[in-house]
Amino acid sequence: MNFVNRHITDPGDTARVAAQPLRSRRHKWPVRYDSIAHVALGIDIATIFVAGALSTWLYQVQDNGGNSGNAFSLTLVSSACFVSLLKSRGLYRPTELLVVRNQIRAICMAWTLLLLLIWAASGFKLHIEYSPVLVFAVCGLALLIAQRGAVKVLLAKGLSGRKFANTNIVLISDQLLSKNAGLSETLATQGFCVKGRFSLPPIGSGPALRRRISAHVIDYIRSVELNAVVLEAAPERWSELRAFVADLRVVPFPIMFVPVGTASEWARHPLRSLGSALCAELQPGPLTAVERAGKRIFDLVGAGLALMILAPGLAAAAVAIKLDSAGPVFFRQKRCGFNGQIFSIRKFRTMHVLEDGPVIIQATPIDPRVTRVGKWLRRTSFDELPQLLNVLDGSMSLVGPRPHALSHDGQFDKLVRNYAFRRRVKPGLSGWAQIHGCRGPTPTADMIERRVQYDLWYIDNWSLRLDLAILIRTPIEILRGRNAC
Numbered sequence: 001m002n003f004v005n006r007h008i009t010d011p012g013d014t015a016r017v018a019a020q021p022l023r024s025r026r027h028k029w030p031v032r033y034d035s036i037a038h039v040a041l042g043i044d045i046a047t048i049f050v051a052g053a054l055s056t057w058l059y060q061v062q063d064n065g066g067n068s069g070n071a072f073s074l075t076l077v078s079s080a081c082f083v084s085l086l087k088s089r090g091l092y093r094p095t096e097l098l099v100v101r102n103q104i105r106a107i108c109m110a111w112t113l114l115l116l117l118i119w120a121a122s123g124f125k126l127h128i129e130y131s132p133v134l135v136f137a138v139c140g141l142a143l144l145i146a147q148r149g150a151v152k153v154l155l156a157k158g159l160s161g162r163k164f165a166n167t168n169i170v171l172i173s174d175q176l177l178s179k180n181a182g183l184s185e186t187l188a189t190q191g192f193c194v195k196g197r198f199s200l201p202p203i204g205s206g207p208a209l210r211r212r213i214s215a216h217v218i219d220y221i222r223s224v225e226l227n228a229v230v231l232e233a234a235p236e237r238w239s240e241l242r243a244f245v246a247d248l249r250v251v252p253f254p255i256m257f258v259p260v261g262t263a264s265e266w267a268r269h270p271l272r273s274l275g276s277a278l279c280a281e282l283q284p285g286p287l288t289a290v291e292r293a294g295k296r297i298f299d300l301v302g303a304g305l306a307l308m309i310l311a312p313g314l315a316a317a318a319v320a321i322k323l324d325s326a327g328p329v330f331f332r333q334k335r336c337g338f339n340g341q342i343f344s345i346r347k348f349r350t351m352h353v354l355e356d357g358p359v360i361i362q363a364t365p366i367d368p369r370v371t372r373v374g375k376w377l378r379r380t381s382f383d384e385l386p387q388l389l390n391v392l393d394g395s396m397s398l399v400g401p402r403p404h405a406l407s408h409d410g411q412f413d414k415l416v417r418n419y420a421f422r423r424r425v426k427p428g429l430s431g432w433a434q435i436h437g438c439r440g441p442t443p444t445a446d447m448i449e450r451r452v453q454y455d456l457w458y459i460d461n462w463s464l465r466l467d468l469a470i471l472i473r474t475p476i477e478i479l480r481g482r483n484a485c
Helices: 033-061 068-088 100-121 128-160 177-189 207-221 235-248 262-268 289-324 372-379 387-393 406-415 419-424 445-460 464-480
Strands: 002-007 016-021 167-173 192-199 228-233 255-259 271-274 277-280 330-336 342-348 397-399 428-430
Touching: 033 068, 033 128, 068 100, 068 128, 100 128, 167 207, 177 192, 192 207, 207 235, 228 235, 235 255, 235 262, 255 262, 289 342, 289 372, 289 387, 289 397, 289 464, 330 406, 342 387, 387 428, 397 464, 406 419, 406 445, 419 445, 428 464
Parallel strands: 002 192, 167 192, 167 228, 228 255, 397 428
Antiparallel strands: 002 016, 271 277, 330 342
16 A cells, blocks of 8 residues: 655646555554543443452352342442543543553542442441442452553553554645654654645635645545545634635545644643633643642641640740740741732741841851751741641641742742742642752752742642642651751
8 A cells, every 4th residue: 555645836736646655554453543542441441340340259259149230230330430530631631641640640539539429329338248349449449550550551652663553634734845744753653644745725825726726635535545634734824724624524524623833822722611702721720629628628637736736845935935035936027928919927036136128138057146046946947837827827838839038039030930930829838849958048049940940840740649748758858957047
């Protein structure tokens, strides 16, 4: 079989045809790239049914009998709910299936939610006699996680080896052939076989030339075995392209539009509904309403427990501060929080001064302003613990980017381009940057930029599990004493 490569350089002339050999189909898999999502969904359903059969068999081996009808119903409902949850989050897309870490996290959350729903539907009456459900829960989770690893390996092998079954397309572009190499190479790895190429009419050409070119395209499409037509052009040309696409509607194949150029950047963002209008979400919120609620509950519970446990230590620190030097126990300073809102941060006083103005000098390892008790409090970060009260009043979170004094915020905003992006979430008592050694003063632009990079990574990858991991690692980092002063 030959690969027909057609390109119209002069729309008035007959198209030039070049033949190239195709890769042999002997080693192709009987799965197309655009069918991967359906295959992965089917594999999940099959895996859950295997888990159901296995759990029933294991229970029957113990001579306990078992109702296979109930087991089938449980498996059927579980598989339907599970795949619906994952499909609603777009986790069956090939690009998502390649990220195993995200897949495992989503599987664990969906499976746990599913089991809680089953428990609630049973009226909270699942006891030891319902042990097949417990076996099903463990087997199902283990098999789904193992299966995701195998799917990732197979998908990567299929892409690298170009194993997916051919999807024949015709590519129509307003660019030169040499500029289409990137798209063609990407399509080739995913099993798309470009049977022919055509150039769009030049910008501003009349309807006669457009109809002549579309007639050439239609004649060729009718002469080959095809699955789809791909139109690659700049969105700015859409007013002209609309008529060209209308001419192609006589062929019974899907027509797909690939936007290119600077105006096509919006197409890379997810589409949302804004009332009756369709819009592109150029910047998503860092957390959804459900995630914000979960993080707030986590903050309230964590801060409340910490205050109860640490109450004796906090009281002892307050007494020590009062006996060591004159001045208040607590130090308040204006900081910039979520969405640029100003709040007063609470700290134990560790210095003889209470600076909160346009000029604030950062502490140094040997600073005469620091009190004797303050040196110990700062080295152990114990002076930061009153910020648990900020967590309770909602101005801060247990985990998030550390807030800086307002005067320093203005300086850092000029030094680091993305510094203000940190304000998309609440500032935290500890953070991703702090457990990586970014503590203490920031005398250079490189040091503050490094902190910002850690903070932005945290915002983009937030999860309650990440918050918990940061809180667990924070005491370890404090004991190491890196950059503390």
